[in-house]
Amino acid sequence: MTLEIRNVTKAFGGFQALDGVRLSVPLDSLFGLIGPNGAGKSTLFSVISGFLSADQGEITLGGRRIDGLSAPARARAGMVRTFQVPREFSHLTVRENLMAAAPAQTGEGLFGLFFRPGTVRREEAAIAARVEETIALLKLTRVADQPSGKLSGGQKKLLELGRALMVEPRLILLDEPFAGVNPVLIGEIMERIAELNGRGIGFLVIEHDLEALTRLVSRMAVMDRGRVLAEGEPAAVLDEPQVREAYLGGLS
Numbered sequence: 080m081t082l083e084i085r086n087v088t089k090a091f092g093g094f095q096a097l098d099g100v101r102l103s104v105p106l107d108s109l110f111g112l113i114g115p116n117g118a119g120k121s122t123l124f125s126v127i128s129g130f131l132s133a134d135q136g137e138i139t140l141g142g143r144r145i146d147g148l149s150a151p152a153r154a155r156a157g158m159v160r161t162f163q164v165p166r167e168f169s170h171l172t173v174r175e176n177l178m179a180a181a182p183a184q185t186g187e188g189l190f191g192l193f194f195r196p197g198t199v200r201r202e203e204a205a206i207a208a209r210v211e212e213t214i215a216l217l218k219l220t221r222v223a224d225q226p227s228g229k230l231s232g233g234q235k236k237l238l239e240l241g242r243a244l245m246v247e248p249r250l251i252l253l254d255e256p257f258a259g260v261n262p263v264l265i266g267e268i269m270e271r272i273a274e275l276n277g278r279g280i281g282f283l284v285i286e287h288d289l290e291a292l293t294r295l296v297s298r299m300a301v302m303d304r305g306r307v308l309a310e311g312e313p314a315a316v317l318d319e320p321q322v323r324e325a326y327l328g329g330l331s
C-alpha cells in the first residue's frame with residue numbers, strides 16, 4: 080500500500096512551486112523529505128493533504144484517488160498533516176485539544192443527538208478513551224490539564240502529533256517536527272515516532288536537521304525547485320552529486 084504522487088504541479092501566479100512531482104511512499108514507512116528553502120516541500124504537503132489543490136496530476140492513497148477530496152475527507156481516508164508552526168488552541172488544555180481534534184461524530188448533528196443518543200454516548204466514550212491512550216503514549220500525562228499555550232516548543236510538537244493521532248491515521252505528514260525543539264526532546268519525539276511506526280503508522284517527514292532525520296528514516300527524497308531530484312536510502316541520496324549541488328546552492 081502506497082501514497083502515490085504522479086506529475087503534480089502547482090503554480091502561485093507565474094511561479095512554479097511544484098513542477099511535475101512524482102513520489103511513491105509506502106504507507107507503513109518512515110520516509111524523509113528534504114531540500115533547500117523554497118524547494119516546495121511544504122507546498123507538496125499542502126497539496127497532498129488537501130489544504131491546497133494541485134493544478135495538475137494525480138494523488139492516490141492505497142489505490143484510491145484522493146486529489147478531489149477535501150482535507151477532512153483525506154484525514155478520514157487515513158492521512159493527516161501537521162504544520163511547521165503548531166496550530167493548537169492555546170487557551171485549551173492538552174486534553175481538550177486532543178478532544179477537539181477527534182473527527183466529527185454522529186452527535187454533532189441534531190439528528191444523532193435526538194434519535195441515536197446511545198450511539199452518541201458510545202462515540203464520546205470511545206473518543207475519551209482514545210484521548211487518554213494518546214496522552215499516555217506520548218507521555219504527556221504531567222501536562223494533560225495545562226493550557227497548551229504554556230507548553231515548551233517540543234511539548235507543542237508532541238501535542239501536534241497527538242492531534243494527528245486522534246483521526247486514527249495510516250500516514251502522518253510531519254512538517255519540521257524538530258524545529259525549535261531542544262536535543263533531549265528531539266530524542267523523545269524520535270522515540271515516539273519510531274514506536275508509532277512499529278504499530279503500523281507511516282510517516283513522511285520534512286526536516287532540515289539532517290543528522291536527526293537520517294537516524295530516523297529508512298528512505299528519503301530530495302526536492303529542489305519544485306521537483307524530486309533523488310530518492311533512496313539516506314546515505315546514498317545525500318552522496319549524489321546533484322543533491323550536494325542543490326544543498327551547496329541553497330542551504331547554509
Ligand SMILES: Nc1ncnc2c1ncn2[C@@H]1O[C@H](COP(=O)(O)OP(=O)(O)OP(=O)(O)O)[C@@H](O)[C@H]1O
Pocket residue numbers: 091094096114115116117118119120121122123
Ligand atoms: N501561498 C503562496 N503564495 C505564493 N508563493 C508561495 C505560497 N506558498 C509558497 N510559495 C512559494 O513557493 C515556494 C516553495 O515554498 P515552500 O514553502 O513549499 O518551500 P519549502 O521547501 O517548504 O521551504 P522551507 O524549507 O523554507 O519551508 C517558495 O518560493 C514560496 O515563496
